[in-house]
Each structure stands twice: as structure tokens, then as C-alpha cells.
Amino acid sequence: MFGVASALAISSAAQAVTFADYSATSSDPNISWTQSTNLTSGALSTTGVGASANTYFSFLTPALSSLSDLQALFALTATAPAVDPAQTGFGQIAQQDLSGSFSFVYTGSAPLVVGTHTYVTGADLLTGTFTGAEIIGPNCGSTGSVEDAIFSGGTVTLTSDIVKFSPVGDKALSVELTSVLPFLGANAGGSLGSFTAVSTGSFASDIAAGGGGGGVPEPVTWAMMLLGFGGIGMAARRARRRSAAALA
Numbered sequence: 001m002f003g004v005a006s007a008l009a010i011s012s013a014a015q016a017v018t019f020a021d022y023s024a025t026s027s028d029p030n031i032s033w034t035q036s037t038n039l040t041s042g043a044l045s046t047t048g049v050g051a052s053a054n055t056y057f058s059f060l061t062p063a064l065s066s067l068s069d070l071q072a073l074f075a076l077t078a079t080a081p082a083v084d085p086a087q088t089g090f091g092q093i094a095q096q097d098l099s100g101s102f103s104f105v106y107t108g109s110a111p112l113v114v115g116t117h118t119y120v121t122g123a124d125l126l127t128g129t130f131t132g133a134e135i136i137g138p139n140c141g142s143t144g145s146v147e148d149a150i151f152s153g154g155t156v157t158l159t160s161d162i163v164k165f166s167p168v169g170d171k172a173l174s175v176e177l178t179s180v181l182p183f184l185g186a187n188a189g190g191s192l193g194s195f196t197a198v199s200t201g202s203f204a205s206d207i208a209a210g211g212g213g214g215g216v217p218e219p220v221t222w223a224m225m226l227l228g229f230g231g232i233g234m235a236a237r238r239a240r241r242r243s244a245a246a247l248a
């Protein structure tokens with residue numbers, strides 16, 4: 001059985017640090033989930049002009065501490081499988097197996113100077129892809145999150161003009177959802193109902209170069225949160241694998 005101790009050991013071995021985060025520039029919704037017409041799937045995306053949202057992006061490692069509250073255009077798209085009802089349990093509701101991508105593009109006018117390098121408007125602050133993510137939160141609640149991490153069974157890739165990431169070790173993303181309207185919920189056998197929300201988030205990885213090092217240590221709560229939130233998802237994935245094996 002995969003326990004908390006095992007998860008913390010993997011997290012520690014990976015030496016992942018929370019190296020960046022972002023915040024919304026206003027209280028207006030900047031992300032939405034749109035339920036499919038057949039009510040059993042859906043898509044997650046940022047909202048705003050050109051399906052993107054203005055945010056403040058910050059690097060958290062000491063070497064990049066001057067790069068904080070950077071104006072950035074945030075874009076995210078993700079979809080769930082064609083037939084993937086929401087799962088409920090322990091007072092939580094989860095939409096699983098999301099795959100997608102995201103990006104933060106610098107929109108400020110001031111050049112960003114890092115050592116001998118200068119980055120200008122249009123620089124890729126952070127781009128990523130992910131599979132195996134889930135939207136999860138209290139059933140009928142107004143808050144939630146989008147969670148994914150390599151050690152919890154997903155895949156996360158990260159690139160940036162400013163930092164380089166180790167090809168090994170854990171990578172994780174956590175997008176917090178607040179002011180969810182209407183509340184998180186789903187009819188029996190259906191996917192999450194459509195909603196809008198205000199999002200903020202953070203990202204963790206091994207930093208290979210550019211970011212210095214000694215970033216914010218990946219907190220124990222990341223591992224605990226992902227284990228707790230992933231419990232519903234892991235149980236459902238195991239059930240699907242057993243069903244597939246029985247049919248083979």
C-alpha cells in the first residue's frame with residue numbers, strides 16, 4: 001500500500017522546490033470548466049481576451065527573487081476523456097484524468113535582467129504540459145483545485161526561457177480555485193457541471209540551472225494534499241484497470 005511515508009520519501013529524494021507561483025490581477029473569474037453537451041465530460045480553460053488571463057507571475061528561488069509580480073498572460077486548456085463521470089467520496093468531488101497544457105508569457109515592458117541575460121516582452125516565463133490531473137474540491141463547495149504531480153501518477157513537463165529543469169525528479173502543479181460559481185457538483189453518472197472561478201497557483205520541480213537553488217522547499221502539505229486528493233482518483237483508476245483486465 002502506498003503510504004504517507006513513501007510519498008514523503010519520494011518527495012524528499014526528488015528535491016523538488018516550489019519555484020514559482022502566480023496570482024490573479026482582479027477578482028473577476030479567470031478560469032472555467034465547461035461541461036460537454038453529453039454531460040459526461042468537459043474542458044477546462046482560462047477566460048478572457050483570446051482565451052487567456054492577465055496574472056502576476058513570480059519566481060521564488062533566491063537567484064530570481066527580483067523577478068516577482070511580473071505581468072504575464074496565462075493560458076491553460078485541458079480536457080477529460082469522452083466519458084468520465086465525476087467521482088465522489090469523503091465529502092469530496094473530483095473530475096479525473098485531465099490532460100492539457102499551460103503557459104505564462106511576459107507582457108511587461110521593462111527588460112528582465114538575469115546575470116548576463118536579458119529577457120524582453122514575449123519571454124516564456126513558464127510553459128508546461130500535464131496528464132492525469134484532476135479537479136477536486138468539497139462537494140457543493142465554492143473552492144477547489146487542479147492537482148497533478150509525477151509522484152502521484154501523473155506526468156508533468158516544464159520549460160522556461162529563464163530556468164532549466166532537471167530531467168529527473170518530481171514535478172508538480174497546484175492551481176487553486178476560489179469563488180467557484182455555481183458550486184462544485186454533478187448529477188449521478190455525469191461530469192462536473194459548468195462553473196467559473198478565480199485561479200491562483202504554484203509549481204514545483206528540481207531546478208537544474210538559471211534559478212540558482214535553495215528555492216522554497218516543497219512542503220509536507222504538498223505530499224499530504226496530493227495523497228488525500230489523489231485517493232479518489234487512484235481508487236477509480238485501479239477500478240478501471242481491473243475492469244479492462246477482466247474484459248481482456
